[in-house]
Amino acid sequence: MTDHQKIRCIVITPERQAADAEALAVVLPAHDGLVGVLPNHAPFLCKLGMGLLRYRDIQNREHALFIEGGFGHVRDNEVSILTQTAIAADKITTAEADTQVRQAEALPAATIEEVDTRRHAIRRAKYLRQLTGATES
Numbered sequence: 001m002t003d004h005q006k007i008r009c010i011v012i013t014p015e016r017q018a019a020d021a022e023a024l025a026v027v028l029p030a031h032d033g034l035v036g037v038l039p040n041h042a043p044f045l046c047k048l049g050m051g052l053l054r055y056r057d058i059q060n061r062e063h064a065l066f067i068e069g070g071f072g073h074v075r076d077n078e079v080s081i082l083t084q085t086a087i088a089a090d091k092i093t094t095a096e097a098d099t100q101v102r103q104a105e106a107l108p109a110a111t112i113e114e115v116d117t118r119r120h121a122i123r124r125a126k127y128l129r130q131l132t133g134a135t136e137s
Contacts, residue, residue, distance in 0.1 A: 005024070005039050006022045006023060006024060006039060006058055006077070007022070007023045007024070007025070007026055007037060007038070007039055007041075007055075007077050007078065007079055008020070008021070008022055008023070008077065008078045008079070009021050009022075009023045009026050009055045009078075009079045009081075010078065010079070010080050010081065011053065011065060011067070011081040011083065011086050012080070012081065012082055012083075013083055013084060013085065013086050014084065018065060018086035018088065019055075019063075019065060019086070019088075021055065021057055021063070022057065022058045023055040023056060023057055023058070023079075024038075024039075024055075024056045024057070024058060024060065025037065025038050025055065025056050026053070026054070026055040026079045027053070027054045027055070028046075028048065028053050028067075028072050028079065028081065029048060029049050029050065029051030029052065029053065029067065030046045030047065030048060030049060030072065031046070031047040031048060031049040032049070034051070035072070037074055037079055039077055040077065041074050041077075042074075043074055043075040043076075044073075044074050045071065045072070045073050045074075046071065046072045047069075047070075047071060048067060048069055048070045048071060048072050048081070048083060049069065050067070050068045050069065050123060050124060050127060051066075051067065051127055052064045052065070052066055052067075052127060052130060052131060053065045053066075053067050053081060053086075055079075063088075063089075064088075064089055064131055065086050065087060065088050065089075065131075066085070066086070066087040066127050066128055066131050067081065067083045067085060067086050068083065068084055068085040068124065069083060069084055069085070070082045070083030070084060071083075087128065087131065089131050089132060089133070092128055092131065092132060093132060094129065094132040094133070096128075097125060097128040097129035097131070097132050098129060100121075100124075100125035100128055100129075101122065101125040101126060101129055103121075103125070104118065104121035104122040104124070104125045105118075105122060107121055
């Protein structure tokens with residue numbers, strides 16, 4: 001496999017480098033939807049939203065990380081992700097994700113601010129559940 005057939009995917013948080021892998025393809029959650037990146041993609045910069053960053057490594061295995069906000073940069077077959085949060089699938093269990101969903105759903109929703117906080121927490125917890133491979137109930 002030549003370098004023109006793969007992409008380097010780097011994910012960095014303020015605390016650590018969460019990933020540095022050679023990939024065949026990367027899908028990242030931009031603030032306005034999913035963006036797929038294949039080798040030789042045109043350069044771009046985007047604001048990231050909340051969701052699952054997925055990439056297929058050069059052994060054709062799929063990997064996923066939950067990310068929350070930040071920026072994505074694509075240039076010269078390199079995808080650089082700068083984000084506040086990056087959680088790998090092996091760092092959370094389905095039971096932990098389910099607990100977070102229940103806790104989020106139990107949050108109060110009496111004011112607009114509480115509704116927004118609750119909605120964000122539920123969305124986050126459901127992405128974490130999806131990360132663990134659990135199916136939506």
